[in-house]
Amino acid sequence: MSCYESIFRDALFAGQVGLVTGGGSGIGRCIAHEMARLGAHVVLVGRTVEKLERVAAEIAEDGGSASWWACDIRDEAGVKAMVAEIVAAHGRVDMLVNNAGGQYPSPLAHLSKKGWEAVVATNLTGGFLMAREVFEQSMQTFSRREHRAQGRPGPAIVNIIADMWRGMPGMAHSGAARAGMQNLTMTAAVEWARFGIRVNAVAPGWIASAGMETYDEPMKTTITHLHKSVPLKRLGTESEVSAAVCFLLSPAAAFMTGQTLSVDGGAPLYPNQFPIPAHSNSLAFNGFHRATTPAFLSAHLQSPEDADQT
Ligand SMILES: CCCCCCCCCCC/C=C/C(=O)SCCNC(=O)CCNC(=O)[C@H](O)C(C)(C)COP(=O)(O)OP(=O)(O)OC[C@H]1O[C@@H](n2cnc3c(N)ncnc32)[C@H](O)[C@@H]1OP(=O)(O)O
């Protein structure tokens, strides 16, 4: 048996029902495997039936429990119907992982309205629709008192966003949507706290996920260099993102809500790509005063475009 080797204890999610959007590939597939390994029944959500069937079969082979539902998370009626069917079939939803998403690289100025809307709908509106439906239909199914009587909190929600803390140059549509999702995470956390619902987010940095395969060759070449600008000098793994998600879903995070956990090797903390010497005290930071700029560096204080005009 090739069961997922989770860092968490066996049966952590025993008896729980979890929805993972984008569960048919990459990070979502990994999260689904880990949740199933920890005892949850996992419902995989995505648009491509073959991918969902394959992952559900993998989980079953490993002795876990999974089902799937083909749905575009941007389709409001489809999301409502899906959540209703899942609640009818399983009685409740205990965990929602809003992981489905994606984008394509493009300079901001070249983005079409249609492309912008496709990405914002995928990475913001879809997550909103999923969270709202799980909330609404959980509230209809169990009154607050019943939840309390069973000693069970409302569903825990984790939204997957991205490293967009300094904007997302080359992927403006996705950066804007993910920033929106981070803000939505905070609002939902406060509005739904009184129902015992916790809402948190995980912000992956550059992860060596199956999703990276979806990019074209020039983009893949760029991706092979990304590790150099990560302080930990490597890309992250799908399982490192999954561990953060499972932590936030678990009782270990029972007093956390509205938070975002970054899983990024420290990348946003050190965006400049100049090397740190082995002995850091040899690096003299005197500030960058123009008056003391060595002549050979003065050209680097203006943009190439400005330099061309002089
Ligand atoms: C130069 C950038 C440097 C950045 C540095 C590197 C950063 C590395 C990675 C950053 C971290 C993030 C990683 C990941 O997220 S991993 C991968 C996740 N998976 C995906 O991204 C999946 C692939 N993407 C998509 O499926 C699509 O982008 C999309 C989300 C839009 C899918 O939506 P939809 O199904 O609606 O898409 P459509 O094909 O119908 O397209 C709708 C319109 O969107 C425009 N579009 C879509 N794709 C492209 C494209 N490749 N290029 C240009 N325009 C695109 C277009 O207007 C579509 O309408 P039309 O088809 O009518 O033209």
Ligand SMILES: NC(=O)C1=CN([C@@H]2O[C@H](COP(=O)(O)OP(=O)(O)OC[C@H]3O[C@@H](n4cnc5c(N)ncnc54)[C@H](OP(=O)(O)O)[C@@H]3O)[C@@H](O)[C@H]2O)C=CC1
């Ligand atoms: N890999 C990385 O470095 C990073 C990834 N992320 C984000 O993490 C998440 C997982 O990415 P990753 O595993 O790498 O990539 P994948 O492309 O493998 O995963 C995205 C999944 O979302 C599903 N999906 C996309 N659009 C929709 C939709 N409208 N409705 C339902 N399902 C949809 C896709 O399935 P289908 O097409 O069949 O519907 C796919 O299974 C994404 O949100 C991604 O943007 C964020 C930061 C970094």
